[in-house]
Amino acid sequence: MSEIYDIANDYVERYAALNPFSATSIGVPGYDDKMADFSPQGADANADLKRRTIAALQAAAVEGERDRIAKEAMLDDLRTDLDTHDAGEHLRSLRVLGSPFQSIRMIFDLMPRDTEEHWRNIAARMALVPQGLSSYRQSLAEGMRLSSTSSRRQAEGCAQQARVWSGEGGNNGAKTFFHELIDAFDAAGVASDALRGDLAAGADAAASAYADFGRFLTDEYLHAASSQDGVGEERYALASRAFNGVELDFAETYAWGWEQLRWVESEMAKTAERILPGAGVEAAKELLETDPDRAIEGVDAFQRWMQELQDTTIAELNGTHFDIPEPVKRIEAMIAPPGGALAMYYTAPSEDFSRPGRTWYPTGGKTRFPLWGEASIAYHEGVPGHHFERGIAKYLTSELSRFQTAMGGTSGYIEGWALYAERLMAELGYLRNPDYYLGMLRAQALRSVRVIIDIGMHLGYAIPADADFHPGEAWSPELGLEFIRQRSHFPPDFVASEVDRYLGMPAQAISYKVGEREWLDARDDAKQRKGANFDLKEFHTRALNLGPMGLAQMRREMARV
Structure with missing residues (x-):
């Protein structure tokens, strides 16, 4: 393994330790019972890791084309992440899709549910939902202090989601998502009354935490939230x-x-x-x-x-x-x-x-x-x-x-x-x-x-x-x-x-659409260069084998495919 690949592997391991949800998503073992830290301190720890990794990548020797592509892709990603952190976007990351508010609920969709150990992880993580939401609230509160908030529209949408996930929205008599996990446990055939009790307690705590967070949004955050929906050119360009x-x-x-x-x-x-x-x-x-x-x-x-x-x-x-x-x-x-x-x-x-x-x-x-x-x-x-x-x-x-x-x-x-x-x-x-x-x-x-x-x-x-x-x-x-x-x-x-x-x-x-245009342009360019020798399956294989990257790098690399 090259030095570049060693750095990449080390980064994934360290990032997983700082971000248990990413560990679960990626499949890095050992973190499924842990909660993510969405506080300002957690964000700063991630930023420090990115800075150290950028420095290591810049100092590392490139041993071939695979190394060059991997290094460029990683540097582009980490630098943009750092710019986003330094702009304080994590302090106003409240939105109806793709923010920590949804991640804390949705991470349970990715967790395995087959064995007693799996269910112990679910119970342990569910009991930590209040902690996760509390750390997230710290970041939003810091954003409020700095007058850097999300919009009222996003706060209202998340408050409605809180009502659904907490059960305070009525749900037409349906159980909350967290309490439905108890039914899934019963169906899994794992025999443990104690574990079932832990799941029930965790479901109550998680639903209650979402209810509390919803009240925070309506009683406090909405009053500080921005009346502007659009973000303007500077923030839009970074995004x-x-x-x-x-x-x-x-x-x-x-x-x-x-x-x-x-x-x-x-x-x-x-x-x-x-x-x-x-x-x-x-x-x-x-x-x-x-x-x-x-x-x-x-x-x-x-x-x-x-x-x-x-x-x-x-x-x-x-x-x-x-x-x-x-x-x-x-x-x-x-x-x-x-x-x-x-x-x-x-x-x-x-x-x-x-x-x-x-x-x-x-x-x-x-x-x-x-x-x-x-x-x-x-x-x-x-x-x-x-x-x-x-x-x-x-x-x-x-x-x-x-x-x-x-x-x-x-x-x-x-x-x-x-x-x-x-x-x-x-x-x-x-x-x-x-x-x-x-x-x-x-x-x-x-x-x-x-x-x-x-x-x-x-x-x-x-x-x-x-x-x-x-x-x-x-x-x-x-x-x-x-x-x-x-x-x-x-x-x-x-x-x-x-x-x-x-x-x-x-x-x-x-x-x-922006990405589709790049893929279509890359294919058209390959057809023009190769003429009668163009093969669609070969194009797909070679393109996907390059690995994921940003569109600017993709444009450069695909010109060689």
């Missing part, structure tokens, strides 16, 4: 670099988002004509939503459909368009616990693949599932989207550094690949059914809308004078919600949380 790993021209990207939306709306009109001639897009959507022959009834039946789709896709793509390692052939389609956002998501496998990659579908209380949009989403979150990219990176432990396999990549790289995967499946004929193709186009419309309103709301851009939507007006959250309702073609319950998500995670929403 964009963190999520994309490249410096962007936001005015150009904003204009390009409008171009992409016009293209996809034209394609949707053509596709709707194939589904319901002469009726238009809205009528075609209504048919797809209401036709009983185009839907699945029941959550269990829908989960089976999702699992079968993933398994079939793996079997058909392997050896033709991808070389799929054996451990990556396993994926689980899951139903997400209630209370979070309604967007489907993916969790990567552990380092040893004992925990497989999983897709998570939030039903939002639905029991009927029209299928026209589900295939494309499944390809994005599962196969050949996130599961292939994340899974193959995990598998390449003999070639990539441990940092690359366990922690590497930006949202632009990762989400860009997943959006590329949706379009790829259309190119390969998997969306020849116009119902499913319209579903893919709807996803493209949403991602194009995200580019427009994310940049527009955060940077205060004006709507173009020639637009057919409030021309010349400045973007606002209200206009953003109206626009996404009109132009994304997603249902109202889904888009209701989208604007809150964008405003809480500046620049993450643009990473899908």
Whole structure:
């Protein structure tokens, strides 16, 4: 192992010790019973580790191309993380998705539940939920002291999540997430009354801690929270670099988002004509939503459909368009616990693949599932989207550094690949059914809308004078919600949380289309360079074997593929 790879391995081990949730996510053993420290002191300890690691990397000799790529990827990531820390973003990291507030609840989704030891870890960590929320509250309180807070919108959204997870929101008589873990323990067949008692006590403590935190948000934090939803250009540029790993021209990207939306709306009109001639897009959507022959009834039946789709896709793509390692052939389609956002998501496998990659579908209380949009989403979150990219990176432990396999990549790289995967499946004929193709186009419309309103709301851009939507007006959250309702073609319950998500995670929403553009450009460039010798499977293999990275580095490295 080279010096660079030794440094990467050491960093992952030390980072896991400081961040038990990351240890669980990665699959580093020994930390599943511990709680993360979200206090200012915890953040400072992480920053110190990054500084020491940067210094070690800068002093280390590069022994080959693998070393060079690994070093550049790691330095880019750590430097951006440090810039984000030094800007104090951890002191106002409160948002409806992707903040410590959700991580403390969601980490239990990743914990194994098979043996008595597993359940002891769950009980121990659940008992520490009050400690985790307390440390997080210290950071938010320091942000309040410095007048550096999240927005009222994000605080209100998190307060509502607290009501669900604590049971104080009524939950229509349902148990809290933490108390449902006791039922899961009973079903696991582990015989221990004492352990069951520990789980019950932990569930009570965790639910109570979320209730207390919700009161802190409504009684204290809301009064100090910012009235501004947008973050402005300086914070947006830093966030964009963190999520994309490249410096962007936001005015150009904003204009390009409008171009992409016009293209996809034209394609949707053509596709709707194939589904319901002469009726238009809205009528075609209504048919797809209401036709009983185009839907699945029941959550269990829908989960089976999702699992079968993933398994079939793996079997058909392997050896033709991808070389799929054996451990990556396993994926689980899951139903997400209630209370979070309604967007489907993916969790990567552990380092040893004992925990497989999983897709998570939030039903939002639905029991009927029209299928026209589900295939494309499944390809994005599962196969050949996130599961292939994340899974193959995990598998390449003999070639990539441990940092690359366990922690590497930006949202632009990762989400860009997943959006590329949706379009790829259309190119390969998997969306020849116009119902499913319209579903893919709807996803493209949403991602194009995200580019427009994310940049527009955060940077205060004006709507173009020639637009057919409030021309010349400045973007606002209200206009953003109206626009996404009109132009994304997603249902109202889904888009209701989208604007809150964008405003809480500046620049993450643009990473899908920005990253997809890089993947498509890289493929087009390879086709042009190789001509008749271009091979799609070889392109995918060589590209993914480079390992995850930021988009600027990806552009440089892919020019060699």
